[in-house]
Amino acid sequence: MMVPTDEQRRCIEYTDGPLIIVAGAGTGKTTTLIEKIVHLVNKKCVHPSRILAVTYTVKAAGEMENKLRERLGDKACGVFVDNFHSFCFMVVSEHRATLGLSGEIRIMEDTEKSVFMADVIRALSPPLQVLSTFPRVYDRVGQLCGFIGKAKSYLFGPDELAQRLEETKDRLEKKEYLELAEAIRVFLEYEKRKKPLGLLDFGDLE
Ligand SMILES: Nc1ncnc2c1ncn2[C@@H]1O[C@H](COP(=O)(O)OP(=O)(O)O)[C@@H](O)[C@H]1O
Ligand SMILES: [Mg+2]
Known part of the structure; x- marks a missing residue:
């Protein structure tokens, strides 16, 4: 020993x-x-x-x-x-009802997450304007996944981020503000769509 x-x-x-x-x-x-x-x-x-x-x-x-x-x-x-x-x-599984996750829950691996995110972006109405997805939506996916992952690591949800953005609006360049606002809109929609499907990403567990 x-x-x-x-x-x-x-x-x-x-x-x-x-x-x-x-x-x-x-x-x-x-x-x-x-x-x-x-x-x-x-x-x-x-x-x-x-x-x-x-x-x-x-x-x-x-x-x-x-x-x-x-x-x-x-x-x-x-x-x-x-x-x-x-x-x-x-x-999370034990407390899924409290968290608004229905039924079976499952973690999305990175590839699935990218596909899911691309679907979210494509379905946005009105579509993204500042964060253009031209020529390929997947060029944006990695960037937006990164943004969302980082927000989660600081325990920020989309609503809280939106509130912070408004608070700091005066200090941001217009382009920067619009880009962040769109990224937050994607974040909100991403969370809204994955919740009823019982889907989680790794960021949700950290
Ligand atoms: N007090 C000790 N005397 C002798 N060997 C030790 C002692 N403490 C740790 N070791 C050995 O050093 C190596 C590294 O230890 P480990 O606990 O895995 O380090 P860490 O978790 O910090 O990376 C292991 O082989 C372990 O058995
Ligand atoms: Mg160790």
């Missing part, structure tokens, strides 16, 4: 509140996290089912599960280990 460094030990044994560990790759963060879980279960009598371990990737979640099993045996089964998107999907 590995012997933690003094610094790792302090992290492992600290239980007085939230703790963030910031360190470079390969410096022992995951190891520390695993030993922290072991400490909570074996020394602090925390029930494994009270512990949630979320990773970025599916692979990392699998590795964490294996290491916990090595260290905790059967008790490791109680710890909920999952990757970020899968865990968030589960939470």
